[in-house]
Amino acid sequence: MAQIGFVGLGRMGGGMVARIRRDSEHDVVAFDPSKEARAKAKERGARPASSLKDLVSKLDPPRIVWIMVPAGEATQSTVDKLAELLDADDTIVDGGNSRWSDDQARAAALKPKGIHYVDVGTSGGVWGLEVGYCMMVGGPQKAVRRLAPFLDVLAPPSTEEHGPGWGHMGPTGAGHYVKMVHNGVEYGLMQAYAEGFALFDASEYDLDNAKIAHLWMQGSVVRSWLCELAALAFEQEGNDLEALEPVVAESGEGRWTIEDSIDKRVPTPVITASLFERFDTQGRGAFAAKVNAALRAQFGGHAVQRRADG
Numbered sequence: 001m002a003q004i005g006f007v008g009l010g011r012m013g014g015g016m017v018a019r020i021r022r023d024s025e026h027d028v029v030a031f032d033p034s035k036e037a038r039a040k041a042k043e044r045g046a047r048p049a050s051s052l053k054d055l056v057s058k059l060d061p062p063r064i065v066w067i068m069v070p071a072g073e074a075t076q077s078t079v080d081k082l083a084e085l086l087d088a089d090d091t092i093v094d095g096g097n098s099r100w101s102d103d104q105a106r107a108a109a110l111k112p113k114g115i116h117y118v119d120v121g122t123s124g125g126v127w128g129l130e131v132g133y134c135m136m137v138g139g140p141q142k143a144v145r146r147l148a149p150f151l152d153v154l155a156p157p158s159t160e161e162h163g164p165g166w167g168h169m170g171p172t173g174a175g176h177y178v179k180m181v182h183n184g185v186e187y188g189l190m191q192a193y194a195e196g197f198a199l200f201d202a203s204e205y206d207l208d209n210a211k212i213a214h215l216w217m218q219g220s221v222v223r224s225w226l227c228e229l230a231a232l233a234f235e236q237e238g239n240d241l242e243a244l245e246p247v248v249a250e251s252g253e254g255r256w257t258i259e260d261s262i263d264k265r266v267p268t269p270v271i272t273a274s275l276f277e278r279f280d281t282q283g284r285g286a287f288a289a290k291v292n293a294a295l296r297a298q299f300g301g302h303a304v305q306r307r308a309d310g
Contacts, residue, residue: 002149003027005055005065006046007078008096009037011301012122013068014044015129016095016154021045024153031055052078056085064147066093066120071102071252079106079117088114091143095120095135099256100173100180103138107172116143117172120151121179126301132156135166136182138175144168184257184271187250189226190295191274194288197230201240201287210234226295233294245305246289248278248296 001024006017009032017028021044030041031049038048049055056063063086067078075098082092092115094103100119107117118139124132133154137144155165169178200207213231217223237244254275261268277288293304 001025001027003029003060003064004150005029005031005049005059005063006041006068007031007052007055007065007082008068009034009041010068011126012095012128013066014040015126016066016068016133017041017046018044019129019132020150020153024149026150026153029055029058052081053085056082061087061090062146063087063090064093064150065091066095066150068095071097071099076102076106079110083110083113083115086113086115089116091116091118091146093118093120093147094176095122097121097179097183097251097253098176099252100138100175100177103173103176107139116140118143118147119173119175121175121177121182123179123182125299127299128154132165136175136178137166137168138170138177139168139172141168180253180256180260183251183253184268186226187254187257187274187278188270189224190292191270191277191288193226193230193295194291197291198288209239226299229295229298230291233291233298237294241287241290241294243306244290244293246286246293247305248289248292250275250278254278 004026006013006028009017009030014037017030020026020028028046029049030038030046031052031054032038042048047058049058055065065082065086067075069075069078075094075096079092086092092110098119103117103119110117116139118137121136123134135151135155137151151166158164169175197209200209200212210231213227213234216227217231254271258268258272258275278292297304
């Protein structure tokens with residue numbers, strides 16, 4: 001049995017805690033500012049902590065603390081606070097969607113204290129609890145080996161064809177860098193599906209979008225999990241997605257991918273165009289924007305904007 005602390009018990013963090021406790025004997029100490037989230041984690045078998053200080057005190061050294069909070073200031077603030085509470089040879093794991101260069105800076109700041117920093121790009125969204133999370137890991141070998149028992153539980157089962165559901169990509173930042181590009185690719189795939197269904201919506205035929213998406217899952221070269229989720233979205237929201245506003249948010253990774261492609265002079269026209277379409281989700285691509293928004297809601301539980309009369 002191993003031990004880990006979790007900070008952030010929202011859609012992703014709460015599901016990860018639940019999967020660890022359901023599928024292993026590992027001990028989980030969990031903290032979230034929300035009393036309701038802490039209570040839910042306790043129901044799932046975790047030991048709740050009332051604060052970061054309380055969480056650290058309940059962990060045996062060398063400690064592992066996994067952070068699942070929004071990227072940016074929330075993550076930086078949590079890392080800074082933990083740095084004052086943890087000891088040398090402890091490990092901080094950032095499983096959110098941080099920029100890889102921020103990981104490098106945090107690891108450098110923690111190095112004088114002897115605290116390890118591991119970045120884990122995590123894909124799987126709200127479905128990860130049941131099917132597992134695909135995890136792209138960056139950081140020092142020693143810290144990753146120590147984290148491996150939890151990665152093994154969180155990831156989908158290893159297969160002969162594809163291997164394990166997580167991989168060590170390289171040094172600090174490599175995990176989030178691979179996840180960033182993953183999300184850029186995701187932008188392009190989603191936009192292609194969205195534009196296809198937008199054509200169906202504008203066609204002279206009375207087409208059933210859910211039926212088409214299900215059909216494409218039967219041996220078609222464009223079958224994918226996103227296609228499967230499109231079918232589910234049309235079933236839940238209706239063929240015309242009438243209740244959804246044509247607004248598609250972007251959380252940063254696509255933008256960072258394009259910025260990096262510019263720095264490296266690597267053309268990424270599909271990913272770039274898909275990001276620009278998100279910027280213009282009130283224009284001619286209204287139905288495509290609805291499809292994109294519905295897909296984000298399906299795989300990540302991201303909020304959608306609904307019509308006031310929807």
